[in-house]
Amino acid sequence: MGKSIMIQGTMSNAGKSILTGGLCRVFVQDGYKVTPFKSQNMALNSFITKEGLEMGRAQVMQAEAAGIEPSVLMNPILLKPTNDTGSQVIVNGEVVGTMSAREYFACKKKYIPDILKAYHKLEQQNDIVVIEGAGSPAEINLKSEDIVNMGMAKMAKSPVLLVGDIDRGGVFAQLLGTILLLEKEEQAMVKGLIINKFRGDKTILEPGLKMLEDKVGIPVSGVMPYCHLDIDDEDSLSERFYKKSTTGLVDIAVIRLPKISNFTDFNPFEYIEEVSLRYVSNPAELMDPDMIILPGTKNTIEDLLWLRESGLEAKILQHAARGKVIFGVCGGYQMLGNTISDPSGIETKNHTLEKVKGLGLLPNDTIFMPEKTRTRVNGVFTHVEGVLKGLRGVELEGYEIHMGITTSSKPNCIRLQSDTEVGETKEDGTCKGNVYGTYVHGVFDSSNVVNGIVRALLEAKGYNGKDVRALDINEYKETQYNQLADAIRKNLDMDAIYRIIEEGIE
Incomplete structure (x- = not known):
């Protein structure tokens, strides 16, 4: 049976998807058979597998980083919002209906067997499963029915790395507040903290890192810089939407x-x-x-x-x-x-x-x-x-x-x-x-x-169109995944992360 590591975030767009993909690439480079997994994804970016089944694009990106064919097993539940209060619900790649948020909340636990079946199959086929959470694990109104954050970590018996986004400010409050809102059992599952999207001199941050570790009793596994990479990201929070430059020819x-x-x-x-x-x-x-x-x-x-x-x-x-x-x-x-x-x-x-x-x-x-x-x-x-x-x-x-x-x-x-x-x-x-x-x-x-x-x-x-440098998209993507892996190796404590994976949780 393969081992697992789970990436959770203090909020949406903390960088979970990209870090999950980057870790997949690092583990593959180190000779492991790796797969991504996300039990429930809410996104309008979707993909069709070779079997004609529908899954989220983020797990497709992560599969590319792992060098494997995307499979609906990697994303057994996909929610595609149809309006502000409802979504089309896709289970194992097939549409099961359109539900309001309240309807889905009331019945989502019935899909746990589908989640576990997909997860255990991937667990049997791989050395490491890199699990991605969704949003925040500290949404106290949703915790009792959770199947994608700590609920999934418990089902998979997976240690957790918690990621905070410093670019939007308040990262220490994000991480500390999230930990404090978790149950004692859940706090014990968080084995490392990651500060993501940092710009500047890391030495200025170090006193805060020490204070954070002292307050929560969990080590900081690294500080990731803000990486300017062309890697598929998630839905409406994409920074691509806010680029207004017209500098190109x-x-x-x-x-x-x-x-x-x-x-x-x-x-x-x-x-x-x-x-x-x-x-x-x-x-x-x-x-x-x-x-x-x-x-x-x-x-x-x-x-x-x-x-x-x-x-x-x-x-x-x-x-x-x-x-x-x-x-x-x-x-x-x-x-x-x-x-x-x-x-x-x-x-x-x-x-x-x-x-x-x-x-x-x-x-x-x-x-x-x-x-x-x-x-x-x-x-x-x-x-x-x-x-x-x-x-x-x-x-x-x-x-x-x-x-x-x-x-x-x-x-x-x-x-x-x-x-x-x-x-x-x-x-x-x-x-x-x-x-x-x-x-x-x-x-x-x-x-x-x-x-x-x-x-x-x-x-x-x-203009002379022949002057455009021909672009090989697959080759370009490979360079981006490799650059992401290089940044992770440079800025995260991979020795500690491997120990966390090996030790698991009690």
Whole structure:
């Protein structure tokens, strides 16, 4: 049976996901067979496994860092928020329904057998399981039904490293307050403290570290610096949303929809030096980008109406009228069409919204159906025109997660093959002038696709696109994971962490 270590945080966005991925990479480099695990993840960034099952993107990142294929065992419960008080509940990669927060809170313990089955299978297959918590373990109103923080640590009999975020201030109060709100049994499970995202001279911090250790009786396992790395991060707290720079030769604006999902689709553009990628949520921020991206969303109709009410729809239509490039992915692709129909009330029970007008930039019509499409795909661009015509013949791969069927009066622009035993071939996507759309998430993860788009946008502005350094995305990601591992080795006491893993908990 493998051993385990659990990373918990004093709050959301303390850096648990990145540290979990980094530890996975360190352990793999040291010759261990390693897997990540998170019993319950709340996120709109999701991924489809080879089996056609849905899981959180954070565990996909961690699996990449561990050098293994993502498996739904790593994330048995995924909650995808549909509004401020409810979520779609996905168990073992399959949708079981949509529940309010109160409904889910009342029944979530029934999923403990699913959690333990997944965890024990990973435990049997690996030397080390790196478990990630969620939010804070000290939410006293939630502790009695906890299945993801100390509740999970107890089920796995796992020692815990507690991470605090110094960048947002109050890190000593975060760590001390969290420990004080834990039960004595839970306090004994915390074997080390980590201060994360530190900027400055560590020697100035040392008196505080000594006082903290004296007060809680738990050693500080290290102080991680603020690392500027291109590694997929979690949902709405992503710092990517607040970058407004337009210093690159190519300016790409992603519309930050209220229910934006899978925004990790666009991270590859950030890896290219010539590109500035911005997230915009109002007309004043849009300015005059070289390409506008309409991303995926958990509620296409609501976000389309928001787009209309915010004034961004008018700006996007003006952008299209000037011949600029617009690219829609999944829900954004649906918005670009003529109509969206929801006769079964998939997204809304309000019959006045049963059929809504789209942006009308693509000759498409979408109907929502109860069945959810979940599949990995690979394919090739075919009928592509306009600025991005150079994509013709370029191969791509990715995955589909959607509940709509879209028909078009134009030929589809992508030929796909589902990555399943059946391996059916199908058509996807539409192109009209410089407006493009596809259901494929991860379409920009293919190096030839992202490089081809950037070169085309540069050439449309009169630059020589051939001067762009070709980017190998997989190679680039590997360098980022290795740099993260180097930072962890330099700043955390890995000898102490290995002792904590070996000793476990009593």
